[in-house]
Amino acid sequence: MTLPLLVVTAVAAEAEAVRAGADPTHVVVEPVGVGPAAAAAGTARLLATGNYCAVISAGIAGGFVGRAPVGSVVLGVRSIAADLGAETSDGFLPVDELGFGTSVISADPALVKALAAELPDAVVGDVVTLSTVTGTQATADRLAKSYPQAVAEAMEGYGVAVAAAGLPFAELRTISNPIGPRDRGAWRLKEAFAALSTASGRLWTACG
Numbered sequence: 001m002t003l004p005l006l007v008v009t010a011v012a013a014e015a016e017a018v019r020a021g022a023d024p025t026h027v028v029v030e031p032v033g034v035g036p037a038a039a040a041a042g043t044a045r046l047l048a049t050g051n052y053c054a055v056i057s058a059g060i061a062g063g064f065v066g067r068a069p070v071g072s073v074v075l076g077v078r079s080i081a082a083d084l085g086a087e088t089s090d091g092f093l094p095v096d097e098l099g100f101g102t103s104v105i106s107a108d109p110a111l112v113k114a115l116a117a118e119l120p121d122a123v124v125g126d127v128v129t130l131s132t133v134t135g136t137q138a139t140a141d142r143l144a145k146s147y148p149q150a151v152a153e154a155m156e157g158y159g160v161a162v163a164a165a166g167l168p169f170a171e172l173r174t175i176s177n178p179i180g181p182r183d184r185g186a187w188r189l190k191e192a193f194a195a196l197s198t199a200s201g202r203l204w205t206a207c208g
């Protein structure tokens, strides 16, 4: 029998949205906390106590303006730790350039292909992971320029990818807000959760 797919979210509301759409006979859904550290620790714990065919970091996200509109589904091909590194007078230096590992983890190509086939309207691109939600136009512009393939930002993908440690990994997001000046009242949570439920209905095929 095929092993189940593990889907990790940050918060309970995201897990409920995934469960509303996903087939419980093929998909296990767990909230593990907000941010890359909680995501990595929670995912590692789940993978140590269960057998899964793959792990997906799922939830809502901010979308880069002009790349992923509010309400859209995003499928991550790479999860990038965009604030792991050093600040210099010339700008941000990623951990890669410091010689301490990599800030970029690629999703499993076969898993991405299978999900993309099930989610033909998804915006496919990189997803940046940040510990701090972007709240100014200046930061949004810097990130858009530094990560031209990035379509969304969230707070967990890179942490889940590190914990996956070779198990097939991917990131699935639905866009609740544009990345830019903070306007919490403008987040379209209802639309993003509904899109997450619909997309989750296609996850049962992920492991063949």
Ligand SMILES: O=C(O)c1cccc(C(=O)CC[C@H]2O[C@@H](n3cnc4c(=O)[nH]cnc43)[C@H](O)[C@@H]2O)c1
Residues within 6 Å of the ligand: 010, 011, 013, 014, 033, 034, 035, 059, 060, 061, 062, 063, 130, 132, 133, 134, 153, 154, 155, 156, 176, 177, 178, 179, 189
């Ligand atoms: O306020 C609420 O009612 C509420 C209900 C459910 C979830 C939330 C969250 O804030 C989820 C946090 C989760 O969302 C991701 N996220 C969403 N937008 C962004 C963004 O613009 N930049 C970074 N992360 C974003 C993130 O992964 C958080 O873990 C609120």
